[in-house]
Amino acid sequence: MREDTRTRIQEVALRRFTEQGYEATSLREIAEELGVTKAALYYHFKTKDDIVASLVEKRLIELEKLLEWVRSRPKTPETRRELVERYAADLRDSRHHGIARFLERNQTALRDHPTLIKIRERMMELISELSESGATPTERVSYSLALFALHAGKWLLKEDELPEEEIQKATVEVALRLLDA
Amino acid sequence: MREDTRTRIQEVALRRFTEQGYEATSLREIAEELGVTKAALYYHFKTKDDIVASLVEKRLIELEKLLEWVRSRPKTPETRRELVERYAADLRDSRHHGIARFLERNQTALRDHPTLIKIRERMMELISELSESGATPTERVSYSLALFALHAGKWLLKEDELPEEEIQKATVEVALRLLDA
DNA sequence: GTCTATAAGGCGATAGAC
DNA sequence: GTCTATCGCCTTATAGAC
Structure with a gap:
């Protein structure tokens, strides 16, 4: 049973924010690594800041x-x-x-x-x-x-x-x- | 006798890069604080990275x-x-x-x-x-x-x-x- | 040495179909 | 829950006049 998307977004975001920095990491990058589109991210999080908050x-x-x-x-x-x-x-x-x-x-x-x-x-x-x-x-x-x-x-x-x-x-x-x- | 522009660019850039971070600081901002245009900055430094190098x-x-x-x-x-x-x-x-x-x-x-x-x-x-x-x-x-x-x-x-x-x-x-x- | 004007592209975010 | 398509904005950087 594979994790839900929300959790996977958090994992990828955390890793990339840590390695390259928050500003240098775009939502497109995160989406691509997950094999979804940017728009899908916005279903789970209101904004980029909101990912950080979570x-x-x-x-x-x-x-x-x-x-x-x-x-x-x-x-x-x-x-x-x-x-x-x-x-x-x-x-x-x-x-x-x-x-x-x-x-x-x-x-x-x-x-x-x-x-x-x-x-x-x-x-x-x-x-x-x-x-x-x-x-x-x-x-x-x-x-x-x-x-x-x-x-x-x-x-x-x-x-x-x-x-x-x-x-x-x-x-x-x-x-x-x-x-x- | 006022400092030359190159030095003033370095001073403003250093302060803003330190306070807000490198990525969050645009060349437009720096230029505006100095009362010049972005293009003037490019006369003194090849790229944004080049300001950091200096x-x-x-x-x-x-x-x-x-x-x-x-x-x-x-x-x-x-x-x-x-x-x-x-x-x-x-x-x-x-x-x-x-x-x-x-x-x-x-x-x-x-x-x-x-x-x-x-x-x-x-x-x-x-x-x-x-x-x-x-x-x-x-x-x-x-x-x-x-x-x-x-x-x-x-x-x-x-x-x-x-x-x-x-x-x-x-x-x-x-x-x-x-x-x- | 500084300007105006613009190119070229990435960004976060949204609308609406499915 | 994910897609396509797009909006509007801002960015770094360059060309060429003065």
């Missing part, structure tokens, strides 16, 4: 859940540690990982997209939850970079051809170490 | 100089430390800083641009110069992230409204600390 919605919800959780906790080193581990676990999920890569690579092109604006805001809120109000600039940079380390590892070690699991472990280790600044 | 050339040369320097040195902690400080000093220069931001934000859109491909290659080479061949994955991630920290600090702390100098100091501190993994 892609990133779940990521926004995930971030909001994480934010709600961390705010229900005392601001302790233990909470920070667990936040980093939960964030890493989210990224480990292949669906979220794909979305996260798409987001990294289209920050500028999609800077005005409503859902992406919210995602950016939630990310900044998450980062600020990592720092106590009295934290020094050095601590702030270090804590913020912790979440970032989890994203960066994937492409930093791409030449080493290490098993996915080992890269995962290394990035989490570095991230946790950044919390001890 | 912008990033110096950054490539700077990276190649840095690479040459680090390769002339023994692979010691002291060399790594000095590399991070030299890299930070480069970024401190306002011209390179502007170019670096432009590069960060247009990685995907300009992934096929010849000069940007070279810049990416040099960056990866620089990163691999930071790691000895026997380094663990954790060390590799940590060292690589050191150079990255220098870029990231600027927008990570943008809400704190700290003086530029203090942000600079904090990022360098975190970067150096990442070298002690």
Whole structure:
């Protein structure tokens, strides 16, 4: 039983938006790869932007859940540690990982997209939850970079051809170490 | 005595490419801001890509100089430390800083641009110069992230409204600390 | 060195048949 | 749910006058 068209559009769009960028990917391209016409796409999605919205919605919800959780906790080193581990676990999920890569690579092109604006805001809120109000600039940079380390590892070690699991472990280790600044 | 048109084109293009992205910025826009017509732009630059090339050339040369320097040195902690400080000093220069931001934000859109491909290659080479061949994955991630920290600090702390100098100091501190993994 | 005018083509999006 | 056909707009880029 073959997937429905809507899902296939999302898959192709996500891959091409990630690899070539949102603006450089035309709806004609996507349609051709799927063996349908552009017009068929418009039956499933109102606009090109709407495809993006459908892609990133779940990521926004995930971030909001994480934010709600961390705010229900005392601001302790233990909470920070667990936040980093939960964030890493989210990224480990292949669906979220794909979305996260798409987001990294289209920050500028999609800077005005409503859902992406919210995602950016939630990310900044998450980062600020990592720092106590009295934290020094050095601590702030270090804590913020912790979440970032989890994203960066994937492409930093791409030449080493290490098993996915080992890269995962290394990035989490570095991230946790950044919390001890 | 007003700057020549070629330089003004570069300034406007750099700003708009950085803020809105390369693809989202049309030559018409740039021309209008300068009070000339599109055709005038084509007198100074062969293509839109050519404007980018003129912008990033110096950054490539700077990276190649840095690479040459680090390769002339023994692979010691002291060399790594000095590399991070030299890299930070480069970024401190306002011209390179502007170019670096432009590069960060247009990685995907300009992934096929010849000069940007070279810049990416040099960056990866620089990163691999930071790691000895026997380094663990954790060390590799940590060292690589050191150079990255220098870029990231600027927008990570943008809400704190700290003086530029203090942000600079904090990022360098975190970067150096990442070298002690 | 800058202009007007235009070529040539791709884009997102829509109407209406089937 | 997918098609054909097309609209209107914007783009990069060029030719040739001044």
